[in-house]
Amino acid sequence: MEFSLDINHLFPERVSILDHSLVAENRKSAGRPDLLVHVATVIDEMGRASAKAQQLTAPITSASKLQSQRHHLYLLKDREGNGGRGVVVGFLKVGCKKLFLLDRQGAHIEAEPLCVLDFYVAENVQRHGYGLELFNFMLQHKGVEPVLMAYDRPSPKFLSFLGKHYCLTQSVPQVNNFVVFEGFFLNRTAAQLRKTPLKKPEGDIKPYSLTERDVVHQEQRVLPWPFVPQSPQRLVSSLCSRSHSVGSSPSRAPPRVNPVSALGVNRDQSPQSPLIERCRVRRTSQQGLVARCSLYSRHLDSRGVGLLDGQLPGCHLFYSHLCRHPRTMTPAAAARPP
Numbered sequence: 001m002e003f004s005l006d007i008n009h010l011f012p013e014r015v016s017i018l019d020h021s022l023v024a025e026n027r028k029s030a031g032r033p034d035l036l037v038h039v040a041t042v043i044d045e046m047g048r049a050s051a052k053a054q055q056l057t058a059p060i061t062s063a064s065k066l067q068s069q070r071h072h073l074y075l076l077k078d079r080e081g082n083g084g085r086g087v088v089v090g091f092l093k094v095g096c097k098k099l100f101l102l103d104r105q106g107a108h109i110e111a112e113p114l115c116v117l118d119f120y121v122a123e124n125v126q127r128h129g130y131g132l133e134l135f136n137f138m139l140q141h142k143g144v145e146p147v148l149m150a151y152d153r154p155s156p157k158f159l160s161f162l163g164k165h166y167c168l169t170q171s172v173p174q175v176n177n178f179v180v181f182e183g184f185f186l187n188r189t190a191a192q193l194r195k196t197p198l199k200k201p202e203g204d205i206k207p208y209s210l211t212e213r214d215v216v217h218q219e220q221r222v223l224p225w226p227f228v229p230q231s232p233q234r235l236v237s238s239l240c241s242r243s244h245s246v247g248s249s250p251s252r253a254p255p256r257v258n259p260v261s262a263l264g265v266n267r268d269q270s271p272q273s274p275l276i277e278r279c280r281v282r283r284t285s286q287q288g289l290v291a292r293c294s295l296y297s298r299h300l301d302s303r304g305v306g307l308l309d310g311q312l313p314g315c316h317l318f319y320s321h322l323c324r325h326p327r328t329m330t331p332a333a334a335a336r337p338p
């Protein structure tokens with residue numbers, strides 16, 4: 001991709017590694033705000049091109065996102081292009097994410113693997129081996145094997161790429177959009193994988209991680225009340241928002257509402273009061289139900305059938321009631337089991 005900028009000046013190496021500072025191994029732009037602006041222009045433009053190629057509604061890579069996240073972006077250039085000023089060929093963005101995965105036996109596993117989050121090679125030079133060069137560079141830099149990584153909703157081209165170059169063809173089915181392959185669970189120490197119960201005793205569930213792409217889609221998805229953001233039941237959406245926080249960037253997390261004040265409980269009341277304690281216990285289980293139903297509503301197949309039916313008993317009744325009678329329930333009733 002050509003820019004009016006001097007790419008060779010901005011990015012001296014064939015592959016530049018950028019982090020939140022945008023200058024990780026590119027000393028030239030360190031302390032030079034004018035060069036940083038140009039680096040940001042290149043990242044933003046590449047992010048937009050990648051989103052377009054993947055038909056995403058918004059870019060998942062931009063300079064501002066990179067600055068607010070602990071990701072690494074590998075940027076490949078061709079020194080000779082554009083009359084010797086250099087052209088940007090593509091980029092690869094990776095980062096660690098806490099994921100809740102299912103192993104081959106269907107057990108819930110908590111892991112924090114390195115994930116491929118975005119990957120793009122300019123259209124006119126795809127299938128020339130540049131993607132492989134970028135990917136191999138990243139593997140060496142991170143000291144990781146492709147089978148131990150997770151992939152954020154890989155495109156058909158990327159799946160074909162992984163199959164061709166790394167023989168990654170057999171994926172282990174997940175309920176989120178991250179893809180992991182056979183061998184992911186085998187070659188890890190117990191410390192890297194932790195079995196987790198789906199439901200915590202207090203009713204506070206562990207969420208399935210949202211992908212970067214999910215978040216873009218989530219922002220536009222219409223959910224029935226009480227899952228509608230900005231509805232009178234702001235409480236519910238704010239409670240549910242906690243489940244978005246894992247695996248997604250802080251910048252995308254919706255504003256938090258103190259659940260105590262949102263439920264109308266006076267914060268000055270003594271926590272030792274038995275009445276308050278009963279309320280607290282009940283409130284916790286109500287929050288758990290609402291959060292479970294929110295999770296349920298986010299995992300429906302194209303026919304509207306819940307993919308988590310087996311794991312979240314009772315939620316389908318509650319959810320279908322809300323779909324049929326979206327405004328008949330009070331907040332208290334919404335939190336009550338059907």
Ligand SMILES: CC(=O)SCCNC(=O)CCNC(=O)[C@H](O)C(C)(C)COP(=O)(O)OP(=O)(O)OC[C@H]1O[C@@H](n2cnc3c(N)ncnc32)[C@H](O)[C@@H]1OP(=O)(O)O
Nearest residue numbers: 118119120121126127128129130131132154155158160161
């Ligand atoms: C988690 C994510 O980031 S998902 C998003 C992945 N990015 C995209 O889909 C954006 C559009 N695609 C691209 O930018 C590129 O095709 C990439 C990044 C996937 C691969 O980069 P390339 O430089 O094309 O890969 P490279 O030349 O090293 O390898 C070629 C192999 O990739 C796969 N591939 C590349 N382009 C295509 C294509 N148009 N159709 C099908 N497979 C393709 C094939 O397996 C191909 O091997 P083949 O030519 O023998 O069939």
